[in-house]
Amino acid sequence: MVSREDEIRLNELENQVDNGGGGTWEYLCLLRKLKLRRSDKVLTHGLSLLNDPKKRSALAAEEWTLYEQVAVAAMDCQNFGVAKDCLNVLQNKFPESKRVGRLEAMLLEAKGSWAEAEKAYSSLLEDNPLDQAVHKRRVAMAKSQGNISGAIEWLNKYLDIFMADHDAWRELAEIYVSQQMYKQAAFCYEELILAQPTIPLYHLAYADVLYTLGGLENFQAAKKYYASTIDLTGGKNVRALYGICLCTYAIGQLSKGRNKEDKDGSELQSLAATALEKDYKYRAAGKLSILTSTLRGLKL
Amino acid sequence: MKRSISGESMQLCTVHTSAVNGILIGRLSAVNDVVEISDSIPLFHSQIGLLPSLEIALMMVEEYFSEKGLSIVGYFHANERFDDVELSNVAKNIGDHIHRYFPQASLLLLDNKKLEALSKGNDRSPVMQLYSKDSSRSWKLVGADGSSRLTTREPSANIVLLDYISSKKWEDLVDFDDHLDDISKDWLNPELFK
Numbered sequence: 152m153v154s155r156e157d158e159i160r161l162n163e164l165e166n167q168v169d170n171g172g173g174g175t176w177e178y179l180c181l182l183r184k185l186k187l188r189r190s191d192k193v194l195t196h197g198l199s200l201l202n203d204p205k206k207r208s209a210l211a212a213e214e215w216t217l218y219e220q221v222a223v224a225a226m227d228c229q230n231f232g233v234a235k236d237c238l239n240v241l242q243n244k245f246p247e248s249k250r251v252g253r254l255e256a257m258l259l260e261a262k263g264s265w266a267e268a269e270k271a272y273s274s275l276l277e278d279n280p281l282d283q284a285v286h287k288r289r290v291a292m293a294k295s296q297g298n299i300s301g302a303i304e305w306l307n308k309y310l311d312i313f314m315a316d317h318d319a320w321r322e323l324a325e326i327y328v329s330q331q332m333y334k335q336a337a338f339c340y341e342e343l344i345l346a347q348p349t350i351p352l353y354h355l356a357y358a359d360v361l362y363t364l365g366g367l368e369n370f371q372a373a374k375k376y377y378a379s380t381i382d383l384t385g386g387k388n389v390r391a392l393y394g395i396c397l398c399t400y401a402i403g404q405l406s407k408g409r410n411k412e413d414k415d416g417s418e419l420q421s422l423a424a425t426a427l428e429k430d431y432k433y434r435a436a437g438k439l440s441i442l443t444s445t446l447r448g449l450k451l
Numbered sequence: 452m453k454r455s456i457s458g459e460s461m462q463l464c465t466v467h468t469s470a471v472n473g474i475l476i477g478r479l480s481a482v483n484d485v486v487e488i489s490d491s492i493p494l495f496h497s498q499i500g501l502l503p504s505l506e507i508a509l510m511m512v513e514e515y516f517s518e519k520g521l522s523i524v525g526y527f528h529a530n531e532r533f534d535d536v537e538l539s540n541v542a543k544n545i546g547d548h549i550h551r552y553f554p555q556a557s558l559l560l561l562d563n564k565k566l567e568a569l570s571k572g573n574d575r576s577p578v579m580q581l582y583s584k585d586s587s588r589s590w591k592l593v594g595a596d597g598s599s600r601l602t603t604r605e606p607s608a609n610i611v612l613l614d615y616i617s618s619k620k621w622e623d624l625v626d627f628d629d630h631l632d633d634i635s636k637d638w639l640n641p642e643l644f645k
Contacts, residue, residue, distance in 0.1 A: 297534075328499075329499070329539075330540075331544070333500075358503075359498070359501040360501065393504075397503050430634060431634060435630075435637070442511070445514055448510060
């Protein structure tokens with residue numbers, strides 16, 4: 152979840168760096184802070200910094216962080232030569248380091264040497280059973296090998312210990328969705344909403360899962376969470392506005408003949424439809440007529 | 452099929468860290484029972500198993516193309532992992548959903564390995580696998596000797612695709628997910644192949 156300002160700054164820097172305008176270190180720091188995956192760029196630009204002795208020494212102690220960042224990016228791009236080179240530098244500088252040990256295990260993982268990587272991670276965990284990063288690498292490895300049930304099991308075990316790790320809950324929810332295990336995904340989003348009730352992303356994702364599960368109660372609940380998303384985002388979230396329209400229609404289909412929900416439901420749907428039409432008129436006028444026909448199809 | 456293949460495969464390159472999917476547009480040719488795929492709309496690169504955005508996408512895509520005498524003729528899917536060659540349940544379910552609208556609908560699964568091998572060989576065959584629904588109502592892989600075949604209209608399709616990949620054209624591709632995040636982005640990608 153990247154804020155608007157961060158996204159703007161990131162794009163600015165990326166443009167600048169791609170066109171040789173400097174700001175590489177700031178760009179790389181921002182990527183690290185936002186935990187974004189742009190490994191090809193990190194590799195290219197990070198390497199150019201590292202290969203320039205003057206720029207490297209200007210980094211002082213941060214030099215080692217850069218080696219780490221480039222090593223991981225290299226692994227992601229399957230460039231094992233560069234990864235190994237970076238690792239060698241770090242090994243020389245920090246011979247007994249657990250952090251470097253983790254990178255070594257990651258390199259094994261990146262190369263697909265699953266058994267050796269597993270051994271390395273297990274031994275790291277023996278020394279430090281609370282190393283969150285290593286726990287998560289194990290989940291990632293299971294995923295890479297296509298062992299989704301293994302990944303789910305490991306991730307659940309991880310969350311038993313580190314139940315405040317919101318990223319992990321999100322990852323688990325997304326894995327459940329990819330396996331169409333919607334009830335389990337719903338549970339994850341419920342945990343997230345309990346922990347951080349003002350984050351609209353969780354309300355939206357929860358609503359999407361409820362809608363997918365289907366059934367009158369779930370449609371009604373989904374509608375509430377689309378509504379809270381709209382509340383939390385000042386009415387700007389297009390997906391939530393569409394969600395209201397879809398839910399109202401679905402509820403109407405299921406409760407045909409019963410008059411209870413009609414008035415409330417249709418008012419909210421009209422408001423959502425109006426908001427969408429207004430937005431499209433200003434920002435996507437070419438699609439306005441398609442939107443209007445689509446919305447017409449969703450009215451009772 | 453030229454534009455079709457390129458569009459879909461490019462979409463894969465855009466977000467190569469997750470599964471992606473798309474809808475195939477075309478028509479049933481009156482002439483010889485051929486389904487001509489003329490276009491494809493890239494759909495999602497996240498949370499593919501969720502219904503709301505899929506339903507909206509299908510409605511809007513159908514609305515747009517029916518005015519042009521075209522309809523949804525199939526579904527395209529690319530798996531997250533390079534070595535995953537299986538048709539997932541999610542892909543099958545979405546395929547089923549589309550099949551209800553268009554009984555001739557087929558399912559295309561990107562062959563990751565073939566895509567990667569493009570730069571090394573002279574393979575002119577499409578980089579995807581064709582699945583169609585058989586009498587048992589399940590999706591079956593169509594072999595080269597089957598009664599259905601997937602062909603590209605232009606023999607140079609793969610060369611064009613390689614070119615698009617190396618020039619990083621995928622960075623400009625807009626899918627439906629991008630549109631929902633920012634409606635000023637156009638899922639029709641009008642400028643992309645000019």
